[in-house]
Amino acid sequence: MGQDTRDNAELDRKLRHYRLSRDEHRRIVGLIGREPQGVEWALFSALWSEHCSYKSSRVHLKGLFNQSPRVLQSFGENAGVVDLGEGERVAFKMESHNHPSFIEPYQGAATGVGGILRDIFTMGARPIALADYLCFGRPEAKRMEKLVDGVVRGIGGYGNCVGVPTITGQTEFDESYDKNILVNAMAVGLFRPGEKVFLSKASGVGNLVVYAGAKTGRDGVHGASMASESFDKESEKKRPTVQIGDPFFEKLLIESSLEVMEQDLVVAIQDMGAAGLTSSSFEMAAKGGVGFTLHLDRVPLRDATLEPEDILLSESQERMLMVVEPSKLERLQALYHRWGLDAVAIGEVTKDRVMRLYWKGDLLTSIDPDLLVEHPPRYERAYESWKPKHRITDGPVLMASGLKVGEELLKLLGSAEGASREFIYRQYDGHVGASTAADCRESVGVVRLKDSGRGLGVVLGCRPYLMRFDALEGGRDTVAYPSLELAAKGFEPLAMTDCLNFGNPERLEVMTSFVAALGGMNELARELVAPIISGNVSFYNETEGRNITPTPSTGLVGLRRSVEELPTSNFTQAGHEVFVVSTSKIFEFGGAFAEKTKLEPRAMGAIDRDSVKSLVTSLLAVEAGGFIQASRVVGKFGLGYALSRMALGGVGAEVNGHSFAELFSERLYEVVIATSLSREDFEKQWATASGGSAPIRYLGRTGGSILKIGSDVELTVQELTTVYHRGWVQSFPNLAVNV
Secondary structure, three states, X not given: OOHHHHHHHHHHHXXXXXXXXXXXXXXXXXXXXXOOXXXXXXXXXXXXXXXXXXXXXXXXXXXXXXXOOOEEEOOOOOOEEEEEEOOEEEEEEEEEOHHHHHHOHHHXXXXXXXXXXXXXXXXXXXXXXXXXXXXXXXXXXXXXXXXXXXHHHHHHHHHHHHOOOEEEEXXXXXXXXXXXXXXXXXXXXXXXXXXXXXXXXXXXXXXXXXXXXXXXXXXXXXXXXHOOOOEOOOHHHOHHHOOOOOHHHXXXXXXXXXXXXXXXXXXXXXXXXXXXXXXXXHXXXXXXXXXXXXXXXXXXXXXXXXXXXXXXXXXXOOEEEEEEXXXXXXXXXXXXXXXXXXXXXXXXXXXXXXXXXXXXXXXXXXXXXXHHHOOOOOXXXXXXXXXXXXXXXXXXXXXXXXXXXXXXXXXXXXXXXXXXXXXXXOOOOOOOOOOEEEOOOOOOEEEEOOOOOOEEEEXXXXXXXXXXXXXXXXXXXXXXXXXXXXXXXXXXXEEEEEEEEOOOOOOHHHHHHHHHHHHXXXXXXXXXXXXXXXXXXXXXXXXXXXXXXXXXXXXEEEEEOOOOOOOEOOXXXXXXXXXXXXXXXXXXXXXXXXXXXXXXXXXXXXXOHHHHHHHHHHHHHHHHOOOOXXXXXXXXXXXXXXXXXXXXXXXXXEEOOOOHHHHHOXXXXXXXXXXXXXXXXXXXXXXXHHOOOOOEEEEEEEOOOEEEXXXXXXXXXXXXXXXXXXXXXXXXXXXXXXX
16 A cells, blocks of 8 residues: 555544544645644644534624624623623523433533533623523434433433522424434523623733633543534444533532632633633633643643543533633632632743643644634535425415314323423422522513512523424524513513524535524514524534424523512413404414324414514513513414413413314414403503504403313313323323422
């Protein structure tokens, strides 16, 4: 075999190991003017991975609406920050831990929670709330019961121990997630009046680079690049790339790091997340336009056999990297040591923009951080203009015959898609910290802000079945629907984060749906002045050639004058008048019912951003008067299912009759409202609040122990409740012992 052949074979071996393409190799050689040497392969592998560089999405992300008068910090930092007024600010972000959670569900989900918490307290904010967005496959799919069990226990096991309440969430089931589940975690942190926001931009020539927290192990090595590729039949063997977390250690890190920042002992600070020490150090230096000298042999290790590449790529949990003035090092170390944590100076900031990495006195590399952080490839993947399908000009959109309304409602309440999620949220501590005003039992999670007494609402969005039907409308819905959920409880939507979960971006249909969904999200974010200020892109959610449903999950925060008299999501008292209010322009489609029963997919209209904004404004105005006692945005399975859910609180209702299509199709958007006002008085209040821009329709009145819909439905509240809870037991018989 000739030398050239051997050289090519060796190059191919390295490219496979480091998950780099031939074109990317040529780009590296062009940037540094030579072949990469030693640890440089690992550096480029990590920082040029899809997970770290966003090389397939950045061209589309740069146009996102991300500013408003309230936004203090947007993209480019660990989390976004918005100003709530009265000296209070919040930081929040959502991220994915999909691949790790499929490989090792407990640790994958647990470390997803740990990682998103560090993104928050790294900014100087104390974490006050968690939320999770989960997508699982069919209950009968291989490993699904174990995946559900492990993920839920992982989220609860970490969040509960670290002392941050999980106040809301969303869980979906579909066969597209059979071999690639989604685990997205969101965290919110509070800056109280006078507290400082900390950033990750390194500065100060001669300042020290300090490593703090847990010791470095072998877990998570090559985790970032693993998260940037599709799965195959061997994916379950990738457990060594999944991190191992310790929530009690994280609690120590939270308290010590917040104390360090309170005493102003750090110049800049960054969590060691994806790609570990590599991403944190190179990104901090690049942002500051400086260089670092790092001595890798000074990094605290729990495994003495680790080599430089392992140390650079390890994603061991509960670690931070800081820039510290030399005069403050001793005080900082004393504080961390008091909490039982390491704090070691492993390098210093240099004037020239060069990263110099040493191992036991030997120089491993000397390289400009910008070459890795600012110059990864930017792929403009092929996509097509979005073309709506299944549109009709005249209804009904749901063509069903021979089906009985009551029977179908019970089937939906007892299905995996429509049944209770109590097994999940009962494993989470939703009230630790004593500030939770509404938890997972409500459609919006609410925390009381300690200083002002106002309410901070948190809600998640994205309906995968709508994304399967139409990615553009689904993208719009990821903002519109949760915004209406906030407004229906009296919260003004302020800003949002996202977690864009998609399949292989090299596939035309995947990139087409990505661009369409992102465009729809951006339209509504701009219209509602709810800027997208942080987030995450998770591509390559593909297993054995099959992609997941495009799933751009969102997390929105909103503000309310107080947590008193919060509208509930259930009927709570007899004698309340029931109405449905809606947007003036409706997008109507067969919805989740049509998909589940395999009826012909049909739709009319489009989500209209002006009418969505008008409905949000109208809801906020009428709720401010205290006129809404219960509210629920009509969503999955339509109006009939929404009314059934509202009766689960123990109070029934008698409402007007509707056609089958009116009860089970989905009209975007409708909101059911129960009020103590008389019919005439509430209609007057709504007319004033909406200015006639949002239609209102009278439904009926609450009371009794029966849900009665015209002459078609007469179901007891007890029957509805029993079926709703029994549905989970039937789907997951081994996971229902605690319900």
